[in-house]
Amino acid sequence: MRILGIEGTAWAASASVFETPDPARVTDDDHVFIETDAYAPDSGGIHPREAAEHMGEAIPTVVETAIEHAHERAAGGGANAGGESGPPIDAVAFARGPGLGPCLRIVATAARAVAQRFDVPLVGVNHMVAHLEVGRHRSGFDSPVCLNASGANAHILGYRNGRYRVLGETMDTGVGNAIDKFTRHIGWSHPGGPKVEQHARDGEYHELPYVVKGMDFSFSGIMSAAKQAVDDGVPVDDVCRGMEETIFAMLTEVSERALSLTGADELVLGGGVGQNDRLQRMLGEMCEQRGAKFYAPENRFLRDNAGMIAMLGAKMYAAGDTIAIEDSRIDSNFRPDEVSVSWRGAEESVDSYRTTDKEVQGAEATVRFDGARVIKERVPRSYRHPTLDDRLRTERTRQEARLTSEARRNGVPTPLVRDVDPQEARIVFQRVGDADLREGLSESRVTDVGRWLARIHNAGFVHGDPTTRNVRVGSRDGHPDRTVLIDFGLGYYTQEAEDHAMDLHVLAQSLAGTADDPETLLSAAEDAYRTESDHADAVFDSLDDIEGRGRYQ
Known part of the structure; x- marks a missing residue:
C-alpha cells in the first residue's frame, strides 16, 4: 500500500509518501518520505493571508516532488515495486482540519486534483487525530493516553466507544500560541518555542501562576504574568525558565491525572511543542515514577508534517473510510x-x-490502605522544579484536609480526617466505600454527585477535580451504600459561578472517558444540581460559556 499525504493546516506545506505492507503496525518494510516547505514570517506570528499565499506557492511543488518519489518507488525502489502498471499511489489523504480555512482549501483542492488525476480514492484526515495516531502507530502501544501539545491546541485524549474522548484541554489558547504571544511581546520572531527553550537553559526558576482544574488547564494568566515580569525587569532567561517549568509541569500533571483516571499505563506525545526536550524529560520521569511507558516520536513526526497524514490515511483507507x-x-x-x-x-x-x-498510585499521591484507615501521601514529583513541587504538595494537603471537613459540615458525605501533616504532605482518612464510582456508575449515584456539588458550591467552595475516581461508593463497616466525595486537593473557596461550572465540566469529561452512557448520567447529575443549587441558572450559563471555549467549539 502506498499513500500520498498532504498537510497544510497553518504554516507547513508538506507532502508525503507512506508505503507499508500492513498499515496496522510498524514493519521493516515501512517507508516514509516527507517533503516540507515551511512558512516563516519576517516578524510576529503567523499571518493567515501570508500563510495562504505561501501554501498556494509551495503545495504544488511539494506535492509534485512526492508524486515523483512515488513513481520511483512504484517503478523499482519500493517494497511494493514491480513496475508501474497502474497509478503510483493507492489513495490521497489530506488534512481536512482543524486549521486556517484559506490554507485548508488550498490543500483540499490539491488533494482532489491528484485523486482525479490518478483515479484513486480520497481520504479526509483530522489533523489532531493524525498527531496522536502517528505516535500510537510507531510506539506499538495498544490504547494509550495521548497528550497533544501543538501551536493552536493542547488536548488530553483517550479512545473509548469508537471515538477519541477529550479528557482535558486548554480553556483559552494553544500551548504554542501562548508561548508565541510572550515572545512577540519581547520582540522575538516566530516560532518562539525554540527560543524560549534556549534561553531557559541559562535561567533561574521564576514563579508564575499554575492553573490546573481537573484535567483542564489555562495559559492566559501565565502569559500575562510572564510579560509583566519582563516589563518589571526580571531577566528574560529567568522568565523563560519559569514558563517552561510551569507550563510543562501543568501538561505533565494533567497527563498523569488522565493515566490515573483511566488506569492506562501508556502515554504518547504529539504536536510541535512536543519537540521540547524539557517537556519530554518531564513526561518520561512522570511515567517512570508511576511505572508507565512513554513514547515521543522523532521530531519530524511531532511538528506539522504530511507523514502523519499519510500514515493515518493508510489506516482509514484499509478500513474503507474514504x-x-x-x-x-x-x-x-x-x-x-x-x-x-x-x-x-x-x-x-x-x-x-x-x-x-x-x-x-494516584494522580499526585500514593494511597495505602491500613484497616479502617487510608494513608494518602503526596510524594515528591521529580519532574517538577523543587520549589514548585514543595509549594503544590503543601498547599494541596492543607486545602484537602480543610475542604474535606468543610464539605462534611455542609451535609456532603466525606471521609473523616484522622490526621494531617502538611510538611510531609500526608493525610490519614477514614476508609469509605468499597469501589470508585467509575466501577459502580448508576443514575442514582451520579445524582448524588450532582447534589453534593451543589451543596459545596452553596457553601462557597469547589471540589476542583470531581472525576469518577474521586467519588467512593458502596458500603463499609456497617454503613449503608453511600456516595462519598474524596480528594479535594484542587479545591478552593470561591463564589464565582464560572468556578462552580468548572466542577460540572470536569465531571462531564470524566464521564465521557469512563462511562458507556455518559449523556444519560450527566443529565441526571445536572438535574440534581439544578434542584439543590442556590444559583443554578448562573452556573449553567457559565457552563455553556466554558464549553464554548474548548478549541474549535
Whole structure:
C-alpha cells in the first residue's frame, strides 16, 4: 500500500509518501518520505493571508516532488515495486482540519486534483487525530493516553466507544500560541518555542501562576504574568525558565491525572511543542515514577508534517473510510472527538482501571490502605522544579484536609480526617466505600454527585477535580451504600459561578472517558444540581460559556 499525504493546516506545506505492507503496525518494510516547505514570517506570528499565499506557492511543488518519489518507488525502489502498471499511489489523504480555512482549501483542492488525476480514492484526515495516531502507530502501544501539545491546541485524549474522548484541554489558547504571544511581546520572531527553550537553559526558576482544574488547564494568566515580569525587569532567561517549568509541569500533571483516571499505563506525545526536550524529560520521569511507558516520536513526526497524514490515511483507507470528492469540504473547526474512528475496534478502550486493596498510585499521591484507615501521601514529583513541587504538595494537603471537613459540615458525605501533616504532605482518612464510582456508575449515584456539588458550591467552595475516581461508593463497616466525595486537593473557596461550572465540566469529561452512557448520567447529575443549587441558572450559563471555549467549539 502506498499513500500520498498532504498537510497544510497553518504554516507547513508538506507532502508525503507512506508505503507499508500492513498499515496496522510498524514493519521493516515501512517507508516514509516527507517533503516540507515551511512558512516563516519576517516578524510576529503567523499571518493567515501570508500563510495562504505561501501554501498556494509551495503545495504544488511539494506535492509534485512526492508524486515523483512515488513513481520511483512504484517503478523499482519500493517494497511494493514491480513496475508501474497502474497509478503510483493507492489513495490521497489530506488534512481536512482543524486549521486556517484559506490554507485548508488550498490543500483540499490539491488533494482532489491528484485523486482525479490518478483515479484513486480520497481520504479526509483530522489533523489532531493524525498527531496522536502517528505516535500510537510507531510506539506499538495498544490504547494509550495521548497528550497533544501543538501551536493552536493542547488536548488530553483517550479512545473509548469508537471515538477519541477529550479528557482535558486548554480553556483559552494553544500551548504554542501562548508561548508565541510572550515572545512577540519581547520582540522575538516566530516560532518562539525554540527560543524560549534556549534561553531557559541559562535561567533561574521564576514563579508564575499554575492553573490546573481537573484535567483542564489555562495559559492566559501565565502569559500575562510572564510579560509583566519582563516589563518589571526580571531577566528574560529567568522568565523563560519559569514558563517552561510551569507550563510543562501543568501538561505533565494533567497527563498523569488522565493515566490515573483511566488506569492506562501508556502515554504518547504529539504536536510541535512536543519537540521540547524539557517537556519530554518531564513526561518520561512522570511515567517512570508511576511505572508507565512513554513514547515521543522523532521530531519530524511531532511538528506539522504530511507523514502523519499519510500514515493515518493508510489506516482509514484499509478500513474503507474514504470520502467522495463532493463531500470533501474542509472543516477549520474539526475537533478530534468528532471523528468516528473506523480503523480501531469498538472493544478497544483506554479505560482499564480496577479498584484494588493494594497501594494505589494516584494522580499526585500514593494511597495505602491500613484497616479502617487510608494513608494518602503526596510524594515528591521529580519532574517538577523543587520549589514548585514543595509549594503544590503543601498547599494541596492543607486545602484537602480543610475542604474535606468543610464539605462534611455542609451535609456532603466525606471521609473523616484522622490526621494531617502538611510538611510531609500526608493525610490519614477514614476508609469509605468499597469501589470508585467509575466501577459502580448508576443514575442514582451520579445524582448524588450532582447534589453534593451543589451543596459545596452553596457553601462557597469547589471540589476542583470531581472525576469518577474521586467519588467512593458502596458500603463499609456497617454503613449503608453511600456516595462519598474524596480528594479535594484542587479545591478552593470561591463564589464565582464560572468556578462552580468548572466542577460540572470536569465531571462531564470524566464521564465521557469512563462511562458507556455518559449523556444519560450527566443529565441526571445536572438535574440534581439544578434542584439543590442556590444559583443554578448562573452556573449553567457559565457552563455553556466554558464549553464554548474548548478549541474549535
